[in-house]
Amino acid sequence: MNWTEKYRPAHLDDVIGNKEAKEKLLKWAREWQVGSPSKKAVILYGKPGVGKTSAAHALARDFGWEIVELNASDDRNRDVIRRVALTGAVSEILGAPEDAMGRKVRRLIILDEADNLYERNGDAGGKGAIIETIKAAKQPIILLANDYYGLTKGRGSELKKLCIPIEFGRVSEREIVSLLEKICRNEGLEYEKEALEAIARRCDGDVRSAINDLQSISYERRITRDALRHLGYRDREAEIFTALRIILKARDMRTAINQARILDESPDNLILWIDENLPAEYTNPTDLMRGYYFLSRADVFLGRTWRRQYYGMWRYAYELMTGGVAAAKRYGRGGFVRYSFPTWLRKMAAGKQERRMKQEMARKIGKKMHCSASKAMEILPLIKRIFMNAKMASLLAVSLELKREEIEYLAEDKEKAEEIYKMAEKIRKMNKQTMLFNF
């Protein structure tokens, strides 16, 4: 059995990460138990695998609601959405409409991949039918989407007014690791903690892919860093090195072009590899110059592809960077040449975590200071200075709702961060209590 199904959270509390989003969702659902909130629908959006579908299902289970679901596998045109979602949204449930405590029992309508509907011009499209459904709805509706912008652009702009948007962000590595540990214990697997950490790091906040990765290396009953290699990162590198060798050493264009076709690597990545290793292979300056000429032409096409969003132009980029570059050399160089991993990619990957954390903090600061995230980024070093004072730091941490790892980054010292974190927790608790009293 698929572990992502087996360990699908039964209750909303069991959905890891996204505390704030879950609270918003819960607040909206509670309104449905006593009446009808002004917003009939919420949009749960965010990357795949962060728990949107799980949260929707767990919510229905916690509240004892019936679920009507339209999946991406259903053919979701206007008629189907109206027949299923609209009909369901204006009718009571088939059972008793109130539970023993007198709370309304609801039919929750879940529309999976709402940003990926069958669309045709005008009224025939799926978005129009969703808007119609939400306007008429007397039952709760959850739209799930990866791309909030894609869902709410064009005809979908009305959705912005009709729905509460709730973002599901990446789940932190710490939480993913502890979930993976739980699964390992439950399955009776031996594991190296470092291996679980590596899986969590690689999945980039996507819980589903982390669980899938864990399951796919679990057949030896031991989760080790060694076993992780089977997941393909290294193999992939070797594959690219081989292909690169064939492309750069090719004597005719066709061999080089065909190799690119077999490799199945996007041209934006492939061009980095060729760019990195071209000087190692082409020692003759004229060859090298002509090689880079073709590479730059390929890059022009990548730019056009991006600007026009017309991926048909990828083929020109492919052929120029492989066939063009191969044909550019007059003096081939025999023998083994050591290739290397693209420097640019390595640097980007190394700073990824830190960059993301800084951006997230800048967003929070921007919100409080009424400025853009990029403006807030400029004052981040000043905040770092303030963090030398633990007391002020803890107050800031509370008002900016900083996470533990963010505090650690700003404090630049583990022990100090721990102290700030503890103080911040205390203040938070106190605030909560005063709020209760005021209420």
Add this chain to the structure above:
Amino acid sequence: MFQAKIKPDFIKTIIDATAILVDEAKFKLTADGIYGRTVDPAHVGMIDFKLRKEAFEEYNCSEDSEIGIDLDKFNSILKIAGGDDVVTMEYKKDEGRLIVNIGNLKRKLPLLDVSEMSDTKIPSLEFPAEIVAPTADIWQAIRAAESISDHITFIATKDNFQMKSEGDADVLELTLTKDNLISIKCEEEVKSMFPLDYLRDMIKVARGKSEEITINLGNNYPVKLTFEMADGNIRIMYLLAPRIESD
């Protein structure tokens, strides 16, 4: 091993009755007969039917099993059968198909995977009112309401059963008094509003086959429609969720 002979009209009624809600359904073959229970994709309508072995010309089922049927496909075979024909059905467990014979015609009907089809539970409901009414009268009210609105309200009082439909300006009412009804049990007034399209399809199944329909009603509550044919050996029960009238 399952083997049965039945009048085409009987099996066709069951298929039609289920097909108004879904395209595919799971049927249970047991020693006592064939049972089915399905809910439509919007979870608004439910059918629960019993086709007792006494309704068959011949019936033989040595082992319980579940089969998944593509209703459209099954119907296309049954269309061929005339009123005097007899339909023979054969099924061996794990064979993955149902063999249907009509006269000398033999059709192998591939079955669907039932493991993907969930079991449907009948919700526990308590109805304050029960009306037994002539099918023809109900059908007439539904037909008349269709030109006015897309929903209809059922109202039961101590002595009357009323069906009421309101359009923008038009109002249609059909009142059946105690004398027009076969029976009515109702302590205090209850009323619920229902989607006409579902109701029409459900009553249409009963029309011409069952003289009377039992209607169980509540206040903003699902309705239960029950009717029987073939001397009570075929029993069809529908549940339909009401429309929500206000916020």
